Amino acid sequence: MAGAESVWEKTWRGSGKDKVWIREMNWGKHNVRAEEKNREKVEIIVGRERGLMIYIGCHLSVTNGYEAMGHQMVGFGGNTFAWFTRNPRGGKSKDIEPADVDALSDILSEKRFGKLVAHASYTMNLCSANPETRNNGLDMLKKDIEKMEMLPGHYYNFHPGSHTGQGADAGIEQIAKGLNKALFPEMKTTVLLETMAGKGSEVGKNFEELKKIIDLVEHKEKLGVCFDTCHTWDGGYDIVNDLDGVLEQFDRIIGLDRLRAVHFNDSKNDCGSHKDRHEKLGQGMIGMEAMKRIAQHPAFEGLPFILETPNDDEGYIQEIATVKSWFE
Ligand code: FE
Ligand code: FE
Ligand code: ZN
Numbered sequence: 001m002a003g004a005e006s007v008w009e010k011t012w013r014g015s016g017k018d019k020v021w022i023r024e025m026n027w028g029k030h031n032v033r034a035e036e037k038n039r040e041k042v043e044i045i046v047g048r049e050r051g052l053m054i055y056i057g058c059h060l061s062v063t064n065g066y067e068a069m070g071h072q073m074v075g076f077g078g079n080t081f082a083w084f085t086r087n088p089r090g091g092k093s094k095d096i097e098p099a100d101v102d103a104l105s106d107i108l109s110e111k112r113f114g115k116l117v118a119h120a121s122y123t124m125n126l127c128s129a130n131p132e133t134r135n136n137g138l139d140m141l142k143k144d145i146e147k148m149e150m151l152p153g154h155y156y157n158f159h160p161g162s163h164t165g166q167g168a169d170a171g172i173e174q175i176a177k178g179l180n181k182a183l184f185p186e187m188k189t190t191v192l193l194e195t196m197a198g199k200g201s202e203v204g205k206n207f208e209e210l211k212k213i214i215d216l217v218e219h220k221e222k223l224g225v226c227f228d229t230c231h232t233w234d235g236g237y238d239i240v241n242d243l244d245g246v247l248e249q250f251d252r253i254i255g256l257d258r259l260r261a262v263h264f265n266d267s268k269n270d271c272g273s274h275k276d277r278h279e280k281l282g283q284g285m286i287g288m289e290a291m292k293r294i295a296q297h298p299a300f301e302g303l304p305f306i307l308e309t310p311n312d313d314e315g316y317i318q319e320i321a322t323v324k325s326w327f328e
Contacts, residue, residue, distance in 0.1 A: 054295060055114025056264070056323045057081035058307040058316040065100045066151070070107035076313070078320045080114040080304035085144045085156070086121050093143065101151050114304040116151070117192070117226065117261045120144060120158035126178035127161035127171035127203060134174060137161070141182045145189055152188035155261055155304070157226045160193050160204035160213060169212075171203040176216030183219040192226040192260055197234035197276035205235050205274070207253040214254070224260035225250075228308075229294060230279070231263070233286055236272035240290040247299045256299055264305040264323070266291060280309045281319050292326050 057078035060069045062085075073081045086093035107113070124137045141158070148156045163171030183191065193213060198205030204213070214223055227250075233239055237246045250256065266284030268277035282288030295305065307319050 053302070054323060054327050055080040055302070055304045056307070056320050057304070058309075058311070058320070059083065059119070062094065065097065067100050067103035067107065070104045070111075070113075073113075074107065074111055076317050076320055077324065079111060080116060080306065082117045082119050082157075082306045082308075084121065085118050085147060086140070093147070096147055096150050098150065105151065114302070115261070116154040117304050117306050118144070118148060118154065118156045120156065122159065124158060125161045125164075127163050127166070127174035129164040129166050134178070138178045138181055141178060145182055145187060145191070148189040149187060154189060155192050155224065155226070156189050157192040157194050157261065157263075159196060159202070160210070162201045163203055164201055168203055168205075168209060171201070172209060172212045173216065175203060175213050179213070179217045179223070180219075183217065183222045185219060187222060189222070190224050190260060191222055192224045194226045194263065195228050195232045195235065197228075197231040198236075198274040199234075199276045207250055211254050214258070223258065225254060225258045226261040226263060227259060227300075228263035228265065229286060229291070230265035230267040230284075230308075231276060233267050233271050234269055234273050234275050236274075238271050239294060240271070240286055243290070243293055243297060247297070251299075259299065260303060262294075262300055262303055262305045263308050264291070264295070265308050278308055278310060280311060280315065281307070281322065295323055295326055 055078075057073050057076070057080040059082045060072055062069060062083045069081060069083060073079070108116075121140060124140045125133055126137045126141065128134050128137070144156060148154065160175050161171055163174075166174075179191070193204055193210050195207075195210065196202040196204040204210050210225055214220055217223055229239060232246070237249070239246050247256070250259065264281070266279040266281050266286045267273075267275075268279045268284055269275040270285050279285075281291050294300065305323065307316055309315070309319060311319065
């Protein structure tokens with residue numbers, strides 16, 4: 001597995017069967033440009049190919065601190081991870097010890113981890129019809145960002161929100177309003193909007209809604225998108241039969257430059273079900289072959305992949321090993 005020294009720039013040329021993915025990166029002194037068609041590398045223009053790589057990990061508990069999570073993920077065989085910034089249902093958060101965060105930073109650079117992807121509490125809703133819930137959400141967002149800044153340069157992912165009957169457009173406005181109060185130019189954290197399954201009154205059920213939020217935010221440069229494979233599939237995007245088409249839509253509507261992380265989950269339900277029930281890799285309706293194609297797609301290269309599958313530790317260790325085996 002290669003290190004984190006550089007990120008590929010990805011784009012494509014042509015369309016349909018004739019589409020060619022072009023990947024470019026600065027790799028040491030080399031300027032590498034790789035073209036591939038139908039997953040076959042067709043041409044390397046300059047430099048040498050370093051091979052596809054992946055950052056893979058899962059959610060960990062922050063109960064024992066940050067350094068402990070780093071050690072745990074090394075033990076799991078992964079090179080990224082996620083954690084809840086506070087109790088996912090409750091909303092309480094633990095204080096951060098600077099020495100603990102520094103110890104984690106050392107592990108991250110020594111083991112060449114990818115970006116980490118913290119996850120906001122599920123109770124954080126910036127677009128509830130209830131103003132008190134909205135204010136609480138904003139308060140959580142501000143405090144979480146403040147904490148994230150102690151471990152600069154990573155990702156903070158949140159569910160855009162549920163409009164609870166106000167309608168998607170009102171929800172979109174309120175979410176953007178919250179972000180405009182919380183984001184600031186000096187921050188080093190990138191805030192990710194997660195693609196949602198469209199369960200209940202969830203906002204972010206399609207790429208258009210996410211784009212509308214981004215458009216209304218002043219500090220857009222602080223925003224990215226986390227692509228949850230279960231949610232996107234449940235939301236009606238056929239990533240099994242038309243992954244390229246879905247990514248083209250993503251690029252046209254949001255822009256692939258906003259794509260920063262992947263929640264790597266199979267789904268218990270069919271495309272368009274709007275259910276949001278995650279399944280273990282290969283045991284759901286997306287299936288192992290499609291999961292592998294997603295992991296290996298150039299549009300996702302270099303991004304952190306976070307497993308949110310229903311597993312115990314042993315299950316995660318196995319899934320991490322499976323995903324890594326696709327890159328050997
Ligand atoms: Fe999530
Ligand atoms: Fe997710
Ligand atoms: Zn989910």
